[in-house]
Amino acid sequence: MNINVVGTSGAGKSTLARKLSKVLSLPHIEMDALLWLPDWQEKSDAQFLAELENALTASPGWVLDGNFDRTRGVKWRDVEMVVWVDMGFWRTICQAVARAVRRAWTQQELWPGTGNRESFKKTFFSRDSILLWTLKAWPRNRRRYVAAMTDPQYQHIRFVRLCNPGEIESFVQAINRWIE
Numbered sequence: 001m002n003i004n005v006v007g008t009s010g011a012g013k014s015t016l017a018r019k020l021s022k023v024l025s026l027p028h029i030e031m032d033a034l035l036w037l038p039d040w041q042e043k044s045d046a047q048f049l050a051e052l053e054n055a056l057t058a059s060p061g062w063v064l065d066g067n068f069d070r071t072r073g074v075k076w077r078d079v080e081m082v083v084w085v086d087m088g089f090w091r092t093i094c095q096a097v098a099r100a101v102r103r104a105w106t107q108q109e110l111w112p113g114t115g116n117r118e119s120f121k122k123t124f125f126s127r128d129s130i131l132l133w134t135l136k137a138w139p140r141n142r143r144r145y146v147a148a149m150t151d152p153q154y155q156h157i158r159f160v161r162l163c164n165p166g167e168i169e170s171f172v173q174a175i176n177r178w179i180e
Contacts, residue, residue, distance in 0.1 A: 001026065002056075002078050004064045006145065007085030008138045009130060010096025016085055016168055017065035023176050024063065029055045031066025033111040040116055040128070049074055069144065081158045084145050085168070089138055096134045 003020060007013040014030065021028035034051045035042055043051070052074050056062060064075055076082070087095070103110070103118040110116045123129055149159045162168045 001061045001080055002064075003062070003081045003083060004066075004075055004079050005083045005085065006067050006141075007087070008092050008141045009134045010099060011085040011087045011092045012095060012168065013085045014065050016083065016162075016172070017063050019172055020083070020175065021063040023172060024061070024179065026061045026063050027059050029062050029064045030111070031064065031068055031071070035068070036111050036114050036116055038113075038115045045070060067141065076154065076157060079157055081160060082145075082148075083171070084159065084161045086142070086145070086161050086163050088163070092138055093131070093134060096131055100130055 001024060003017075003024075003026075005013045005017040005020065017030070018028055020026075029052075031052065034055060035048050037043055042048070049071060052071055056064070056075065056078065064079070068075075100118055100123040101120075102108075104120045104123055107117050110118070118130065123131060126132075145159075145161075148154055149161070160171065162171055
């Protein structure tokens with residue numbers, strides 16, 4: 001099974017992707033880990049897409065975590081299910097703030113080998129703030145995924161939209177029952 005978990009930063013897509021990966025015994029592929037270089041530099045699109053292609057073809061099934069609209073041609077070519085974690089605006093913002101504070105406080109390296117860490121300065125006082133990104137991306141993602149769900153070119157994909165923690169838990173339990 002090939003699954004892409006999508007949603008605005010802070011909505012809970014990585015948490016859900018890790019759970020699905022574990023339940024289904026499939027590799028978890030985090031797109032951010034493929035994109036970011038040290039010092040918050042991004043790989044070129046050519047390199048990023050090549051690494052994504054390699055990651056997706058390395059296993060007969062996977063759980064992919066991430067949006068990056070420019071990658072749809074690669075990631076949705078063989079995807080069977082797109083799980084959209086569509087939490088409400090305030091819940092998403094609150095979760096994004098809590099995560100950013102926790103990461104800045106602990107200085108957790110976000111992707112091994114990059115040295116990239118969140119800081120209070122970058123999170124709260126920068127134009128490159130993940131929180132500012134979340135504020136801008138939330139409405140854009142909503143429009144984008146609503147449109148994708150009805151787009152004939154994606155009719156081969158089963159879309160699942162999860163809007164609250166209860167729906168997420170029920171979905172994970174249903175997947176668990178399905179594989180038993």
